[in-house]
Amino acid sequence: MNKTANNLAELIGDTPLVKIASLSQLTGCDIYVKCEFLNPGGSVKDRAALQMVTDAIDSGKLKPGMTIVEGTAGNTGIGLAIVAKSLGYDLEVVMPKGQTKEKEQMIELHGAKLHLVDAVPFSNPAHFYHTARTMAENNPKYWWADQFENLSNSKAHFTYTGPEIYQQTQKDIDVFVSVAGTGGTLGGISKYLKSQNTDIKTVAVDPDGSGILNYLAQGKHIASEGGSFTEGIGIMRLVENFKQAKIDYAVNLPDQDIVTVANYVRKHDALVLGSSSALNVTAALFSAIQFGPTNGGEKQTIVTIACDLGERSISKLYNEEFLASKNIDINKQSIEQLIEKYLANTESLKKVDFSA
Numbered sequence: 001m002n003k004t005a006n007n008l009a010e011l012i013g014d015t016p017l018v019k020i021a022s023l024s025q026l027t028g029c030d031i032y033v034k035c036e037f038l039n040p041g042g043s044v045k046d047r048a049a050l051q052m053v054t055d056a057i058d059s060g061k062l063k064p065g066m067t068i069v070e071g072t073a074g075n076t077g078i079g080l081a082i083v084a085k086s087l088g089y090d091l092e093v094v095m096p097k098g099q100t101k102e103k104e105q106m107i108e109l110h111g112a113k114l115h116l117v118d119a120v121p122f123s124n125p126a127h128f129y130h131t132a133r134t135m136a137e138n139n140p141k142y143w144w145a146d147q148f149e150n151l152s153n154s155k156a157h158f159t160y161t162g163p164e165i166y167q168q169t170q171k172d173i174d175v176f177v178s179v180a181g182t183g184g185t186l187g188g189i190s191k192y193l194k195s196q197n198t199d200i201k202t203v204a205v206d207p208d209g210s211g212i213l214n215y216l217a218q219g220k221h222i223a224s225e226g227g228s229f230t231e232g233i234g235i236m237r238l239v240e241n242f243k244q245a246k247i248d249y250a251v252n253l254p255d256q257d258i259v260t261v262a263n264y265v266r267k268h269d270a271l272v273l274g275s276s277s278a279l280n281v282t283a284a285l286f287s288a289i290q291f292g293p294t295n296g297g298e299k300q301t302i303v304t305i306a307c308d309l310g311e312r313s314i315s316k317l318y319n320e321e322f323l324a325s326k327n328i329d330i331n332k333q334s335i336e337q338l339i340e341k342y343l344a345n346t347e348s349l350k351k352v353d354f355s356a
Helices: 021-027 045-059 075-087 101-109 128-137 152-168 184-196 212-218 255-269 275-291 320-325 335-344
Strands: 017-019 030-035 067-071 090-096 113-117 142-144 175-178 201-207 246-253 301-306 350-355
Touching: 021 030, 021 255, 021 275, 021 335, 030 152, 030 275, 045 075, 045 152, 067 075, 067 128, 075 090, 075 101, 090 101, 090 128, 101 113, 113 128, 128 142, 152 184, 175 184, 175 275, 184 201, 184 246, 201 212, 201 275, 212 246, 212 350, 246 275, 255 275, 255 335, 275 301, 275 335
Parallel strands: 030 301, 067 090, 067 142, 090 113, 175 201, 175 301, 201 246
Antiparallel strands: 017 030, 246 350
8 A cells, every 4th residue: 555646536447346244144145345445535426527627637628727618517626626626627616406415515626607497397597517617608718527428437437437346346247227417437338348348237326306217218208107215217218328238137226115225224334324335225225036036037246336435425324314204214124124016026127128
C-alpha cells in the first residue's frame, strides 16, 4: 500500500469486491458487491466524472478558465465537484428538489455552486437536464458534461470497472446485475463482460415507476405502477450510454423489498447500502434464487455494484417516519418470506435481448 496521489481525482477506481456472506449462505451462490462507495466522492459516479472531464480536456472542449456545468440527481455532481476542484475548474450543478439533503450538502462542501430546480417531467423545459444544457448554450465559458449522452460515461466502465470485475472474479462470473440511471455503468460493464464471455448473463433492475423493463420487454417506455424513493434510477427515454448495454434479463422490484434486504445485510454483514445499492443487491438476491441451486440450477457467481455511501440514504431508506409516509413497514416481511416470494414469482424476470 505505497500508493500516493497528487489529488483526490487520482484515487478514483481500483475498488475491491466484497462477498455478502449472509445472502450467499441463504442462496448457495457467491454474491459480491463492488465497493464503489470507496471512491473519494463516495460513489460509482466518480468514474464517469473523471472520464468525461479528462476526455473533454484532451479534446480541447474544456479549456483552462472554463466552468463545468451539469444536471444531476446528486452523485455525479459530487464526483464532478471533486474532479473539477482537483483539476482546477469551477463547477455549477443543477439538481432537482427532493433529493436527500446529504447529497446537496456534499456538492456544496466540495466547492460547487448548487442550483435547485423543481422536479418536473423531462418534457418540461425547466427539467434539470434542460436547465443545465441551456446554461451551457448561453455561456461560451461553460462546458456541459451531459452525462446521459456523453459516451465518456460508459467508456469509464468499459475501460476500467468491467476489467476490474473480470479480474477480481478470476474471470469466473456468471451474472452481472445493475440498475440504470444514465445507463453508463450498466452499459460499459455489460459490454466489456460480454466481450470476454458471451455466456455471462446481464440483469437490468428497475424500481417502481420507471419504464426500463417495459422498454426492454415491449419496446416502449411505459412507467410501471407506483413510484420509488430511489434517486436518479430509471430512464423514460433511450440515451446513448444505455444503448451500449448488453442485457439478457430485466426485473422490476418494489421499495418494500429494497428495505427488507437493506436492513438484513446491515444487521448481518455490517454493510450499510444506499438506496440504489440496495436495489442492486435485492436484484442480485433475486437472480441468485432464479438461476441458482434453490431453483434447480448450479451455484452462480453474481456481481453487482454498491453505488454509493449508505449515509446518503439515512433520511429516506433508514428513516422509519419517511418510510411510513410511503406505506412501507420495515417489519412487514422477513428475508425468508422474501425468498419464498421470489421462488414463487418466476414471471417477474423477463427474458430480453437488448444489444443496440
